[in-house]
Amino acid sequence: MKQELQEENETRISQKYLGEKGTIGLIVLLSAFVPLSTDLYLPALPGMVDYFGVPVMLVNLTLILFFIVFSAGMLFWGPLSDKYGRKPILLTGLAIYIAASAGCAFSWDIWHLILFRALQAAGGSAASAVATAMVKDLYAGRKQESVLAIVQSMVVISPAVAPVLGAFMLPYTSWQGLFWMLGLIGIVSLAGGILLEEPLTSRYTGTMVRSFGRLGTVLKNPGFTSLLIVFSLVSTASLAFITDSSYIFVNQFGLSEQWYSFYFAVIAIGMISGPFLYLRLSRYIRRNTIIVSCFAIMAVSGIMICLFGDLGPVAFTLALFPASMIGSCVRPSGTFLMLQQQKEYTGSASSLINCSGLLFGSAGMVLVSVGGDDLILSIGIINFAVGLVCLSGFMLIKRLHLAKEVPDFVGKTD
Numbered sequence: 001m002k003q004e005l006q007e008e009n010e011t012r013i014s015q016k017y018l019g020e021k022g023t024i025g026l027i028v029l030l031s032a033f034v035p036l037s038t039d040l041y042l043p044a045l046p047g048m049v050d051y052f053g054v055p056v057m058l059v060n061l062t063l064i065l066f067f068i069v070f071s072a073g074m075l076f077w078g079p080l081s082d083k084y085g086r087k088p089i090l091l092t093g094l095a096i097y098i099a100a101s102a103g104c105a106f107s108w109d110i111w112h113l114i115l116f117r118a119l120q121a122a123g124g125s126a127a128s129a130v131a132t133a134m135v136k137d138l139y140a141g142r143k144q145e146s147v148l149a150i151v152q153s154m155v156v157i158s159p160a161v162a163p164v165l166g167a168f169m170l171p172y173t174s175w176q177g178l179f180w181m182l183g184l185i186g187i188v189s190l191a192g193g194i195l196l197e198e199p200l201t202s203r204y205t206g207t208m209v210r211s212f213g214r215l216g217t218v219l220k221n222p223g224f225t226s227l228l229i230v231f232s233l234v235s236t237a238s239l240a241f242i243t244d245s246s247y248i249f250v251n252q253f254g255l256s257e258q259w260y261s262f263y264f265a266v267i268a269i270g271m272i273s274g275p276f277l278y279l280r281l282s283r284y285i286r287r288n289t290i291i292v293s294c295f296a297i298m299a300v301s302g303i304m305i306c307l308f309g310d311l312g313p314v315a316f317t318l319a320l321f322p323a324s325m326i327g328s329c330v331r332p333s334g335t336f337l338m339l340q341q342q343k344e345y346t347g348s349a350s351s352l353i354n355c356s357g358l359l360f361g362s363a364g365m366v367l368v369s370v371g372g373d374d375l376i377l378s379i380g381i382i383n384f385a386v387g388l389v390c391l392s393g394f395m396l397i398k399r400l401h402l403a404k405e406v407p408d409f410v411g412k413t414d
Contacts, residue, residue, distance in 0.1 A: 073125025078351020093126020239361030274328030302384025
């Protein structure tokens with residue numbers, strides 16, 4: 001315990017070329033590959049339906065399949081990063097992502113776009129697989145939890161910035177130009193990856209086949225797996241909204257693409273402020289109390305969406321705002337708790353955390369797509385159900401003592 005307290009603000013490995021700010025910035029960019037790769041072209045989805053002359057569901061496959069392949073890819077790259085190191089895996093994945101982004105821009109029909117989006121997801125998943133693991137590699141204790149909050153706060157800026165950027169780029173470029181922008185982001189990340197000094201000090205020495213078996217070893221940890229299910233469920237609600245946000249604001253409320261990006265940005269403010277809110281609250285309130293309160297607020301927000309969401313874009317945004325904030329508020333604590341359950345195989349644990357979130361998120365995308373014509377009601381029901389189930393699940397975990405208790409940092413500074 002004394003050693004843990006001594007390490008609570010410790011940076012384990014310094015980065016000669018990137019420095020601390022540059023390292024955190026790189027982790028932020030790598031962690032943001034999912035929202036950047038989806039949200040940037042959200043404003044173009046209705047126009048892409050007309051461009052390709054295909055049903056909405058087929059265009060939505062470019063989103064749904066991306067998340068599925070991205071999830072599977074992390075399960076591939078994560079264990080490999082435990083064996084071969086974070087940097088080689090990162091550089092390989094980014095090279096694939098850049099090439100696939102160019103392929104998306106050159107696509108001449110929807111099926112080619114879907115194919116290159118799958119390849120883009122396969123490459124981008126390497127970035128997310130190593131990003132969370134790098135936080136545990138480089139930081140300890142309160143510093144680790146603080147960096148997780150900072151990274152995830154900055155990550156959710158991308159849902160605010162990306163749709164706005166995409167909407168304002170559309171009058172000057174086509175949807176293809178948005179994919180060229182993603183390729184540029186990949187190139188910037190690749191440059192940072194080249195400057196990165198390998199953060200993993202102890203590698204797994206077993207065979208490649210056995211390295212993939214570490215995924216099963218991590219899942220056998222009841223504390224990790226139970227927390228994984230509860231905190232991954234939150235993504236079901238957030239990605240359900242992301243999938244059909246443009247259809248709600250543009251088609252149902254009749255707003256322009258620019259006004260859609262404004263309302264989306266307002267909701268994203270809640271996502272951005274959530275982790276910072278957690279950092280401030282955690283100085284005075286115990287972690288478990290914050291988590292329980294957040295899940296309860298999410299359920300209430302879902303009820304408000306069902307009752308008042310269809311009154312207009314302002315009412316819908318105000319009703320959804322609390323759930324957006326709370327969904328990101330529990331992310332730092334959830335990720336921190338899960339990482340503390342597993343001392344070894346951080347790459348495998350990190351890939352499972354990110355993969356599970358995306359799988360549950362993909363389920364939310366499918367649910368809202370097939371849930372009927374009333375998209376607002378569907379999103380409200382999903383938020384209510386997620387909040388209620390997560391609240392019940394977390395309280396059950398604490399009651400049965402499934403997860404290892406982790407010290408709070410109440411009263412500690414970042």
